[in-house]
Amino acid sequence: MQNSTVPPKGSSSAESPSPTFSPLYRQIKSLLLQRLESGEWQPGAAIPSESELATRFGVSQGTVRKAIDELAAENLLLRRQGKGTFVASHDDPRASFRFLRLVPLAGGNEQAQSIPLECWRAKAGPEVARMLELNIGDPINIVRRLLQFSGKPVVVDEIYLPGSTFGTLTLEMLRDFQGSLYSLFENRFGTRMIRAEERLRAVPADRSTAELLGVAEGSPLLSVERVSFSYGDKPVEWRRGLYSTNDHCYFNEIGWCREKIVKLNRFVL
Amino acid sequence: MQNSTVPPKGSSSAESPSPTFSPLYRQIKSLLLQRLESGEWQPGAAIPSESELATRFGVSQGTVRKAIDELAAENLLLRRQGKGTFVASHDDPRASFRFLRLVPLAGGNEQAQSIPLECWRAKAGPEVARMLELNIGDPINIVRRLLQFSGKPVVVDEIYLPGSTFGTLTLEMLRDFQGSLYSLFENRFGTRMIRAEERLRAVPADRSTAELLGVAEGSPLLSVERVSFSYGDKPVEWRRGLYSTNDHCYFNEIGWCREKIVKLNRFVL
DNA sequence: GAGTGGTCTAGACCACTGC
DNA sequence: CAGTGGTCTAGACCACTCG
Numbered sequence: 247m248q249n250s251t252v253p254p255k256g257s258s259s260a261e262s263p264s265p266t267f268s269p270l271y272r273q274i275k276s277l278l279l280q281r282l283e284s285g286e287w288q289p290g291a292a293i294p295s296e297s298e299l300a301t302r303f304g305v306s307q308g309t310v311r312k313a314i315d316e317l318a319a320e321n322l323l324l325r326r327q328g329k330g331t332f333v334a335s336h337d338d339p340r341a342s343f344r345f346l347r348l349v350p351l352a353g354g355n356e357q358a359q360s361i362p363l364e365c366w367r368a369k370a371g372p373e374v375a376r377m378l379e380l381n382i383g384d385p386i387n388i389v390r391r392l393l394q395f396s397g398k399p400v401v402v403d404e405i406y407l408p409g410s411t412f413g414t415l416t417l418e419m420l421r422d423f424q425g426s427l428y429s430l431f432e433n434r435f436g437t438r439m440i441r442a443e444e445r446l447r448a449v450p451a452d453r454s455t456a457e458l459l460g461v462a463e464g465s466p467l468l469s470v471e472r473v474s475f476s477y478g479d480k481p482v483e484w485r486r487g488l489y490s491t492n493d494h495c496y497f498n499e500i501g502w503c504r505e506k507i508v509k510l511n512r513f514v515l
Numbered sequence: 516m517q518n519s520t521v522p523p524k525g526s527s528s529a530e531s532p533s534p535t536f537s538p539l540y541r542q543i544k545s546l547l548l549q550r551l552e553s554g555e556w557q558p559g560a561a562i563p564s565e566s567e568l569a570t571r572f573g574v575s576q577g578t579v580r581k582a583i584d585e586l587a588a589e590n591l592l593l594r595r596q597g598k599g600t601f602v603a604s605h606d607d608p609r610a611s612f613r614f615l616r617l618v619p620l621a622g623g624n625e626q627a628q629s630i631p632l633e634c635w636r637a638k639a640g641p642e643v644a645r646m647l648e649l650n651i652g653d654p655i656n657i658v659r660r661l662l663q664f665s666g667k668p669v670v671v672d673e674i675y676l677p678g679s680t681f682g683t684l685t686l687e688m689l690r691d692f693q694g695s696l697y698s699l700f701e702n703r704f705g706t707r708m709i710r711a712e713e714r715l716r717a718v719p720a721d722r723s724t725a726e727l728l729g730v731a732e733g734s735p736l737l738s739v740e741r742v743s744f745s746y747g748d749k750p751v752e753w754r755r756g757l758y759s760t761n762d763h764c765y766f767n768e769i770g771w772c773r774e775k776i777v778k779l780n781r782f783v784l
Numbered sequence: 785g786a787g788t789g790g791t792c793t794a795g796a797c798c799a800c801t802g803c
Numbered sequence: 804c805a806g807t808g809g810t811c812t813a814g815a816c817c818a819c820t821c822g
Contacts, residue, residue: 267817267818269790269791269792269817270791270792271791271792295806295807295808296807296808297806297807305792305793306792306793306794307793307794308791308792308793308794309791309792309793311808311809312791312792314808319588320770321770325807325808325809326800326801326807326808327799327800327801327807327808327809328799328800328801328802328806328807328808328809329800329801329802329806329807329808330801330806330807330808331807331808344769344770345769345770347767347769349714439770440770441768441769441770442768442769442770443766443767443768443769444766444767444768444769445618445764445765445766445767446715446737446760446764446765446766446767447737447760447764447765448717448718448735448736448737448738448758448760449717449735449760450734450735465719466717466718466719466735466736467717467735468715468716468717468737469717489717491715491716491717491718495714495715495716496714496715496716497712497713497714497715498616498712498713498714498715498767499710499711499712499713500613500614500616500710500711500712500713501589501590501613501614501708501709501710501711536798536799538798538809538810538811539810539811540810540811564787564788564789565788565789566787566788574811574812575811575812575813576812576813577810577811577812577813578810578811578812580789580790581810581811583789594788594789594790595788595789595819595820596788596789596790596818596819596820597787597788597789597790597818597819597820597821598787598788598789598819598820598821599787599788599789600788600789
């Protein structure tokens with residue numbers, strides 16, 4: 247692949263100055279993303295070595311390296327020196343720390359336990375349809391579950407999933423599966439969550455939630471609405487969690503990269 | 516600088532296998548960080564070009580480049596093609612978006628307005644002392660301020676600062692300064708915030724806060740506690756904000772780098 | 785046109801893993 | 804030991820900015 251495949255120097259006469267210049271390593275990155283999205287490379291498995299990819303694509307190893315660097319920074323790939331480069335997986339326990347930002351107020355490192363309550367099929371209302379980019383009336387699945395830390399209820403989640411992908415989800419599957427919810431989605435439904443947007447507010451506890459969490463009706467709860475995205479920025483989950491923040495808090499870090507990589511990504515997808 | 520300055524191949528006999536191996540570009544990164552921390556390179560100013568740094572340090576340009584890459588990913592430096600590499604500054608309006616994660620529920624892009632209410636000197640209690648790594652009784656400064664969006668009050672902040680650095684802060688300075696709070700800290704006190712940790716909870720509104728925000732006493736507010744760090748992971752601000760989330764919400768993105776770069780950084784500082 | 789950052793290459797060597 | 808990712812180099816050329 248010489249540097250002429252897509253737009254580098256294609257339009258030099260009277261088209262436009264350089265509208266969507268895409269360096270070689272970005273094109274390689276796109277090719278790698280295709281393999282990931284298509285499932286040709288499964289989560290947890292090793293991808294070909296850098297040198298093999300370099301010869302396969304006809305570029306230098308440094309160029310492949312830069313493509314993989316970005317995918318690793320986005321947590322889509324995982325490099326392990328001496329072993330290889332692996333497709334990231336929610337089976338890896340480190341992954342769950344990224345998506346559940348709840349930490350105990352008083353140190354410690356408790357393990358979360360998920361207790362599925364209900365699971366049923368429904369039709370998308372206007373709000374869910376908008377969030378999941380569906381049409382109103384499209385089939386969806388709804389899950390309600392409780393999250394406990396050391397046996398104490400802390401979070402009530404209501405989770406909305408597109409029926410086209412998760413139609414066969416049942417309460418039994420949720421109860422029987424060992425591992426996180428996203429692990430189940432990845433293993434049983436071939437859908438991998440790679441990114442999420444969360445919107446947080448403080449709301450009063452309604453009657454039924456208050457009972458489930460063991461707090462007074464009307465007491466303040468943290469409302470966390472999340473849209474999760476899979477490859478190609480496709481929204482595949484919308485959920486609202488109500489968090490009791492008496493013994494836990496939502497932890498966030500500010501100041502590292504973020505917008506930079508987001509911006510970069512708009513070009514590649 | 517040949518690859519022998521610090522630990523690369525120094526201990527090969529019977530010391531230890533490779534306890535704290537630090538590649539060349541990390542050593543360069545440390546040198547660059549020293550210049551930033553010392554104030555030799557001021558916020559907003561350009562640093563020397565990559566090729567000049569390369570000859571100055573006696574390494575290849577690629578090595579300097581990799582060091583700068585990491586600093587840029589951490590938002591300490593800002594690259595601008597064709598112009599140079601610049602020290603990041605809170606004067607740049609893009610910076611404020613990183614630290615104030617509040618967005619209107621109904622789209623739009625309102626501008627925040629900060630209204631200083633009080634500013635006084637006090638002595639550190641046990642909690643503030645712990646957060647700012649001070650001794651109990653050390654002088655501190657406390658600021659209370661209101662944040663408005665389109666004229667409506669949304670946030671009440673109480674801000675605790677070490678007196679050793681901010682001793683001369685006054686309400687007049689806060690009122691007269693044009694620009695964000697961190698912009699003022701950077702310009703008037705030479706202290707640049709580069710990172711922060713936030714802990715979020717839902718709490719009931721106390722009487723005085725409720726009045727300031729125009730909500731009912733006891734109604735749910737979002738409590739945001741933040742510790743901000745300057746160079747060398749030195750904590751230089753602790754604040755608690757109470758957010759009214761009737762018309763706004765706290766927005767967060769999950770899934771990009773983060774822990775990776777944090778981990779890397781432990782070695783360099 | 786000169787100077788800057790951005791891309792790409794080819795090759796050497798180092799550090800880590802596992803057979 | 805072979806194979807992988809990680810570092811470092813030197814040099815070429817491209818894209819962008821500005822005087």
